[in-house]
Amino acid sequence: MANLKELAARGDKFTGGHRACAGCGATIVARQALLAAGDKPVVTTCATGCLEVVSTIFPYTAWDVPFIHSAFENSAATISGVEAAYQSLKRQGTVTEDIRFMAFGGDGGTYDIGLQALSGAMERGHNMLYICYDNQAYMNTGIQRSSATPKGSSTTTSPNGKKIPGKVQFRKNLTEIMAAHGIPYVAQSVVGNWSDFTKKVEKALAKGGPAFIAILQPCRLGWGYPPELTAELGRLAVETNFWPLYEVEDGQYKLNHTPKERQPIDEWMFQQERFRHLKRPEHQAIIAQIQQDIDARWEQLNKKCSL
Amino acid sequence: MSELKKYKELALGGNIEKGGTAVDFKTGDWRSSRPIYHPENCIQCLFCWVYCPDSAVILKDGKVTGFNLDHCKGCGICAHECPGKKKVKAITMEEEVK
Ligand SMILES: Cc1ncc(C[n+]2csc(CCOP(=O)(O)OP(=O)(O)O)c2C)c(N)n1
Ligand code: SF4
Ligand code: SF4
Ligand code: SF4
Ligand SMILES: [Mg+2]
Numbered sequence: 001m002a003n004l005k006e007l008a009a010r011g012d013k014f015t016g017g018h019r020a021c022a023g024c025g026a027t028i029v030a031r032q033a034l035l036a037a038g039d040k041p042v043v044t045t046c047a048t049g050c051l052e053v054v055s056t057i058f059p060y061t062a063w064d065v066p067f068i069h070s071a072f073e074n075s076a077a078t079i080s081g082v083e084a085a086y087q088s089l090k091r092q093g094t095v096t097e098d099i100r101f102m103a104f105g106g107d108g109g110t111y112d113i114g115l116q117a118l119s120g121a122m123e124r125g126h127n128m129l130y131i132c133y134d135n136q137a138y139m140n141t142g143i144q145r146s147s148a149t150p151k152g153s154s155t156t157t158s159p160n161g162k163k164i165p166g167k168v169q170f171r172k173n174l175t176e177i178m179a180a181h182g183i184p185y186v187a188q189s190v191v192g193n194w195s196d197f198t199k200k201v202e203k204a205l206a207k208g209g210p211a212f213i214a215i216l217q218p219c220r221l222g223w224g225y226p227p228e229l230t231a232e233l234g235r236l237a238v239e240t241n242f243w244p245l246y247e248v249e250d251g252q253y254k255l256n257h258t259p260k261e262r263q264p265i266d267e268w269m270f271q272q273e274r275f276r277h278l279k280r281p282e283h284q285a286i287i288a289q290i291q292q293d294i295d296a297r298w299e300q301l302n303k304k305c306s307l
Numbered sequence: 308m309s310e311l312k313k314y315k316e317l318a319l320g321g322n323i324e325k326g327g328t329a330v331d332f333k334t335g336d337w338r339s340s341r342p343i344y345h346p347e348n349c350i351q352c353l354f355c356w357v358y359c360p361d362s363a364v365i366l367k368d369g370k371v372t373g374f375n376l377d378h379c380k381g382c383g384i385c386a387h388e389c390p391g392k393k394k395v396k397a398i399t400m401e402e403e404v405k
Contacts, residue, residue: 004353008369016362016378017329022337023382027360035357055329064327194357220382228383228400231358 001199007035018062020054023227025191025217025234027062029133030055030104032194034065036201042100043082044068047075047109050140050219051133070103073113079103079128080121087127100205101128107148108138110214111174122181122210129204129211132174135219143222147172150242151293152286153274155222160277165286170293178212179248185211187247191218192234196245196256203249216243224273233271239263241298246305253304265291330378334361338381340400344373349397355385371397 002010013034020027030051034042045068046052055062056069070078079101089095105114110132118130137155138144145158151170154160158167179186185207189197197215204211218233220226225233237243240263245256266287269275278286318324349371356364356371363379365372374385386398 004357005369008353008356008366012362014362015327015330016375017332017334018361019334020360022380023384024360028358031360031362032357058321059323060329060332061323061326062329067326228387230360230382230384231388
């Protein structure tokens with residue numbers, strides 16, 4: 001894996017001057033992903049959402065690589081089409097270069113509206129890496145709940161009200177849905193652990209065939225915390241087992257990190273405005289349910305990893 | 308961007324023909340506080356560089372030398388992530404004064 005000195009020597013392919021909020025984690029994802037992709041040519045696309053909107057305001061673009069503007073639902077379809085065309089041109093001898101293909105999408109664009117396009121592209125076996133930057137809501141349109149939004153989170157469409165304290169449902173586990181596709185590489189990473197993410201992007205691109213990485217991305221606006229905590233809140237999500245770092249390579253599960261001492265989930269939740277209402281004593285049962293869910297999912301994952 | 312172009316002068320489909328043009332757009336005036344670099348406490352770990360969302364930590368020959376204040380939005384991630392030397396940070400945040 002490239003170390004920081006080597007990454008630095010490559011130079012940035014995602015530039016400053018974009019319009020993301022100060023401290024945005026989504027732009028950290030794009031920057032680090034392109035650094036990890038290295039010097040090989042790469043073609044990228046992104047589903048409509050914060051990352052795309054802030055980075056491609058005409059006539060500016062923060063992408064110093066070929067980039068295609070996708071609609072909200074079809075980032076995976078876009079890049080799979082480009083990859084299919086590339087394979088054809090390569091067969092015809094028109095293109096000889098070794099080119100990589102990367103698609104980005106938010107949680108709304110991936111867990112929800114883009115799920116069909118993603119599932120299809122993975123099943124067809126394209127040589128592509130799909131990175132879902134998961135900030136757990138539709139941030140770009142003003143923080144609406146998605147199927148990635150965690151239980152209890154207050155969003156504009158699952159507000160904390162007199163009767164219902166935030167989102168009722170638990171979040172969907174998309175990483176497991178992707179693993180069920182039986183593709184060569186599936187992983188979870190986090191903003192706040194550059195080496196874990198770099199390693200996974202490198203591995204996914206080297207493997208060949210379809211690959212999927214879900215990276216948890218703290219969003220200072222939608223989560224409600226001071227901007228300097230972006231990387232730290234990512235790491236804390238891992239230390240609570242809310243967001244385990246693991247990979248599924250050719251069907252083999254592997255845990256990449258086990259917290260020395262599992263932190264209680266409220267340590268992470270109560271640093272964020274979106275969960276603040278749950279501090280009230282009458283909501284203790286909800287916190288307990290959330291903790292129980294995390295512990296159960298962690299146990300299931302560990303079973304898969306010890307097979 | 309100086310002057311608005313006519314549609315016939317633009318690339319077909321609104322393509323942006325050159326990559327990385329966002330560097331010409333300045334976001335530094337969003338800042339309410341700025342990072343200050345203290346080289347004597349810097350161990351050149353590059354954590355500030357790798358976590359900056361705005362590619363605003365300047366490296367020369369692979370070493371941190373300061374910040375690009377045209378792009379830095381003052382988020383403070385660099386200062387927060389900085390381990391510094393003997394627990395003394397090599398980056399601190401200071402409020403912008405008008
Ligand atoms: C078909 C369609 N429906 C709705 C929208 C409006 N829209 C743009 S971005 C967005 C939310 C994106 O959420 P997510 O994918 O989570 O990305 P984020 O903004 O959180 O980074 C929506 C609803 C759209 N562009 N296209
Ligand atoms: S709302 Fe969140 S994801 Fe969107 S630009 Fe701001 S910090 Fe980034
Ligand atoms: S304050 Fe934020 S934007 Fe400015 S250099 Fe530090 S990390 Fe980058
Ligand atoms: S994080 Fe701190 S110690 Fe590390 S390179 Fe940056 S300024 Fe130096
Ligand atoms: Mg989102």
